[in-house]
Amino acid sequence: MEDFEHDRLGLYISVPFCRSKCTYCNFASGVYPASEHVRYADRLIEDMAAATAWAGRMRVDLPRQVDTIYLGGGTPSLLAPELIARLFAAMSAEFAIDSDAEITVECAPGQIADATLEALADAGVNRVSLGVQSFIDSEAQGSGRLHSRTVVLDDLKRLRRAGITNLNVDLIAGLAGQTFASWQESLSVLIDAGVPHASIYMLEVDEDSRLGREMLAGGVRYHAELVPSDDTIARMYETAIERLGAAGLQQYEISNFARRGRASRHNLRYWQRRPYLGLGLDASSALYAAEPAATSGPRYVLRSTTASDLKAFLDGLEPAETAWLSPERQHEEAWFLGLRLNAGVRPSALRREFGREPVERALKVVASLTEEGLVTSDGRTVRLTAQGRLLSNDVFEQFLETVAEESLLAAG
Numbered sequence: 001m002e003d004f005e006h007d008r009l010g011l012y013i014s015v016p017f018c019r020s021k022c023t024y025c026n027f028a029s030g031v032y033p034a035s036e037h038v039r040y041a042d043r044l045i046e047d048m049a050a051a052t053a054w055a056g057r058m059r060v061d062l063p064r065q066v067d068t069i070y071l072g073g074g075t076p077s078l079l080a081p082e083l084i085a086r087l088f089a090a091m092s093a094e095f096a097i098d099s100d101a102e103i104t105v106e107c108a109p110g111q112i113a114d115a116t117l118e119a120l121a122d123a124g125v126n127r128v129s130l131g132v133q134s135f136i137d138s139e140a141q142g143s144g145r146l147h148s149r150t151v152v153l154d155d156l157k158r159l160r161r162a163g164i165t166n167l168n169v170d171l172i173a174g175l176a177g178q179t180f181a182s183w184q185e186s187l188s189v190l191i192d193a194g195v196p197h198a199s200i201y202m203l204e205v206d207e208d209s210r211l212g213r214e215m216l217a218g219g220v221r222y223h224a225e226l227v228p229s230d231d232t233i234a235r236m237y238e239t240a241i242e243r244l245g246a247a248g249l250q251q252y253e254i255s256n257f258a259r260r261g262r263a264s265r266h267n268l269r270y271w272q273r274r275p276y277l278g279l280g281l282d283a284s285s286a287l288y289a290a291e292p293a294a295t296s297g298p299r300y301v302l303r304s305t306t307a308s309d310l311k312a313f314l315d316g317l318e319p320a321e322t323a324w325l326s327p328e329r330q331h332e333e334a335w336f337l338g339l340r341l342n343a344g345v346r347p348s349a350l351r352r353e354f355g356r357e358p359v360e361r362a363l364k365v366v367a368s369l370t371e372e373g374l375v376t377s378d379g380r381t382v383r384l385t386a387q388g389r390l391l392s393n394d395v396f397e398q399f400l401e402t403v404a405e406e407s408l409l410a411a412g
Contacts, residue, residue, distance in 0.1 A: 009277060017075060077106075104264070109145075191244070197256070281308065339392075344384075346380060
């Protein structure tokens with residue numbers, strides 16, 4: 001990567017508070033008393049103030065100039081307006097925020113009070129992501145959401161009136177009780193809503209979620225028996241790509257669709273391996289070493305993750321996990337993160353960054369995946385096929401395993 005791509009920072013602020021826990025969710029979030037909100041904001045502000053000193057101890061570059069901010073969760077909009085104002089004031093005190101920075105806050109429909117909306121607009125928030133998941137009321141409520149279709153559409157109007165027009169809506173294909181017909185209806189409502197961005201996720205049932213535990217145990221409380229088949233979910237996803245594309249929302253990443261110029265700049269930072277600092281519960285960071293590697297090649301990258309237990313985080317008892325990513329590991333990530341994007345991966349760029357040998361080994365894997373119909377190459381760019389996007393987790397796993405084997409053979 002060129003140095004100019006490292007001169008801006010992305011900030012991710014984790015806010016783990018929810019009004020209810022969704023059945024499919026395995027994130028480090030939950031329902032906590034409002035009294036914890038103040039303690040949490042205090043801790044976030046302390047960590048912001050200490051970030052520069054921490055970066056110095058870890059010997060990593062921490063750019064001061066910020067061009068993307070993302071408050072995720074959880075439900076950040078549950079914070080009181082005065083806490084939102086304090087957090088943004090602390091960010092402005094510690095970092096230089098670009099005048100055209102993309103500033104995103106995740107919100108739950110029906111949980112954006114008028115005072116909160118005013119505080120978000122005053123803080124400079126210019127993008128909101130709504131966790132809708134379904135426009136069919138029974139499906140949304142069955143998965144633990146507290147909103148209705150009417151509430152979502154009303155919130156979209158309120159956000160636009162407040163001047164926040166860069167809006168994303170999340171939908172999930174595969175919710176319990178969802179049918180192909182109801183999925184089509186949700187897509188129709190999404191398209192008619194005219195939002196410039198949509199995220200479409202195929203349900204992945206994690207054994208640490210309530211729904212996942214029920215599916216393993218064969219229970220019925222969360223309607224695990226009504227989860228659509230894998231084939232139906234795949235058909236829903238394929239239909240979303242077709243219908244959203246026809247409506248002007250072009251797919252640019254496995255799960256993300258946008259009108260021209262409306263792709264999420266913050267999320268692109270992850271896939272393009274640009275630096276970001278994560279603050280809050282279970283938040284990750286990726287920062288480049290301040291000094292070059294001892295040998296020729298790219299600088300090492302420090303990955304860190306904060307505590308995942310709220311009490312440990314608030315008390316400062318659990319240290320962040322940290323690990324240095326070698327150039328070899330970065331090369332692997334460049335492939336599987338880059339392949340998430342419809343733009344794909346350019347081997348020529350990776351040769352300049354990592355050298356010829358590792359890229360040639362990776363291209364052997366690409367040749368094998370091409371034969372399986374999972375990737376395609378025009379000689380300049382390698383991309384996932386439509387089938388490859390459906391099976392992306394399998395593709396990435398196979399890619400990493402085979403590249404690792406090739407590297408061991410080359411070393412031995």
